[in-house]
Amino acid sequence: MSVSSSSTPTTLTEHVLRLYPGSSVTRVTVLGIDDDSKNETTKGLGYGRPVRIDLTGPSGPRRLVFHTARPDDFGHDRRSDRAQAMLLLWDTAAQIPLHTQAVDVGAIRSDGSLLSLANAGEFYVVTEWCDGVPYADDLRRIAQSGQVTDEDLSRVTTLAKALVDIHAAPGSHPAAYTRAIRDLLGHGEAIFGLVDSYPRDTPGVSQAQLQRIEEACLRWRWKLRNQTERLRRTHGDFHPFNILFEPSGRLHLLDTSRGSEGDPADDVACLSVNYLFFGLEHRAKWSSGLGALWDRFWHVYRTERDDPGLVSALAPYFAWRGLVLASPLWYPHLTDADRQRVLHFVERALAADAFDPAWGREAMQ
Numbered sequence: 001m002s003v004s005s006s007s008t009p010t011t012l013t014e015h016v017l018r019l020y021p022g023s024s025v026t027r028v029t030v031l032g033i034d035d036d037s038k039n040e041t042t043k044g045l046g047y048g049r050p051v052r053i054d055l056t057g058p059s060g061p062r063r064l065v066f067h068t069a070r071p072d073d074f075g076h077d078r079r080s081d082r083a084q085a086m087l088l089l090w091d092t093a094a095q096i097p098l099h100t101q102a103v104d105v106g107a108i109r110s111d112g113s114l115l116s117l118a119n120a121g122e123f124y125v126v127t128e129w130c131d132g133v134p135y136a137d138d139l140r141r142i143a144q145s146g147q148v149t150d151e152d153l154s155r156v157t158t159l160a161k162a163l164v165d166i167h168a169a170p171g172s173h174p175a176a177y178t179r180a181i182r183d184l185l186g187h188g189e190a191i192f193g194l195v196d197s198y199p200r201d202t203p204g205v206s207q208a209q210l211q212r213i214e215e216a217c218l219r220w221r222w223k224l225r226n227q228t229e230r231l232r233r234t235h236g237d238f239h240p241f242n243i244l245f246e247p248s249g250r251l252h253l254l255d256t257s258r259g260s261e262g263d264p265a266d267d268v269a270c271l272s273v274n275y276l277f278f279g280l281e282h283r284a285k286w287s288s289g290l291g292a293l294w295d296r297f298w299h300v301y302r303t304e305r306d307d308p309g310l311v312s313a314l315a316p317y318f319a320w321r322g323l324v325l326a327s328p329l330w331y332p333h334l335t336d337a338d339r340q341r342v343l344h345f346v347e348r349a350l351a352a353d354a355f356d357p358a359w360g361r362e363a364m365q
Contacts, residue, residue: 012066015114016053019104023057031065064103073175078259083107090118130252132244135159139240139278139290146285148292151249156293158251160300163238163267167305171231171261180262181225184217184316187258191217191316194323202328204336209343213319216350220316230263230309238267239321240274265310269317272297276345276360277325280338286364298357314355322346 051066069082090105106116236257244252275294279286326342
């Protein structure tokens with residue numbers, strides 16, 4: 001049997017023999033990306049280094065290929081991306097006529113042993129429980145009363161400083177920023193996916209308006225995609241339902257998303273737009289209530305963190321969050337007028353080179 005490479009799991013042969021009892025492994029060969037002579041059709045990249053395993057057993061000779069994926073900037077930079085590719089092949093190979101069949105899927109443990117997931121269903125994650133009340137409850141109370149307490153202002157300060165702390169750390173590598181901007185448009189949870197989710201007969205929202213917003217966002221992608229110096233650690237979904245406060249004022253955050261790195265404008269837009277959204281039903285009380293929180297958030301964040309480019313990066317993130325808030329699927333009870341108020345705010349942001357926080361107050365008049 002040939003010597004396996006250092007990239008081959010130490011228990012690969014043992015695992016294969018468990019899949020095919022009574023067999024023996026005769027050869028293990030690490031395959032190249034493209035073994036053809038170098039010419040115009042020779043591949044320079046591949047998504048992994050497959051390993052061929054030759055077996056002999058009761059049913060005769062058998063040949064298998066062990067596939068892994070390496071990190072790259074083609075949508076495989078996160079471990080979850082690479083897991084997705086393996087699981088997708090496992091789920092779909094049998095559906096394609098003439099396709100080689102998948103016989104196992106799994107993960108490589110830290111000790112080099114193999115963990116089969118062939119009989120697994122949906123995945124899960126277990127987290128700790130955190131006491132606290134969603135910040136959305138605070139915003140609803142303030143919207144209805146039009147009054148803020150010292151504690152309300154203190155919590156805004158806490159949130160702004162929490163974001164400053166999160167954004168203090170750099171991201172992993174420049175291509176992660178390019179991906180974040182690409183995902184902002186193309187991901188199913190992001191702008192294109194949200195636009196596609198609007199029924200054609202959404203009251204007060206025309207397909208032409210959605211097309212304008214989408215096309216404006218594409219122009220913003222070309223403005224931002226090369227600004228890789230803006231890459232920072234981010235939460236990725238910093239909205240009031242992912243923020244908990246204990247009565248003591250202790251803060252807990254839930255559900256970090258989208259690789260936890262990107263443009264800080266993502267988190268800033270995600271939280272701040274909710275000071276507008278939660279006030280839509282009570283606009284007459286907004287100025288003294290949620291308007292005070294809007295002003296405090298912008299003041300604290302911009303005072304504590306020097307980021308002059310922030311206002312020139314916010315527009316597509318406001319578009320993304322605005323498309324969620326105006327969605328008849330996510331918020332079916334929003335009035336047609338308020339749905340348009342949200343989308344007009346989005347279009348104003350997209351039309352300008354830089355965002356002015358004063359526009360928030362103007363939008364609520």
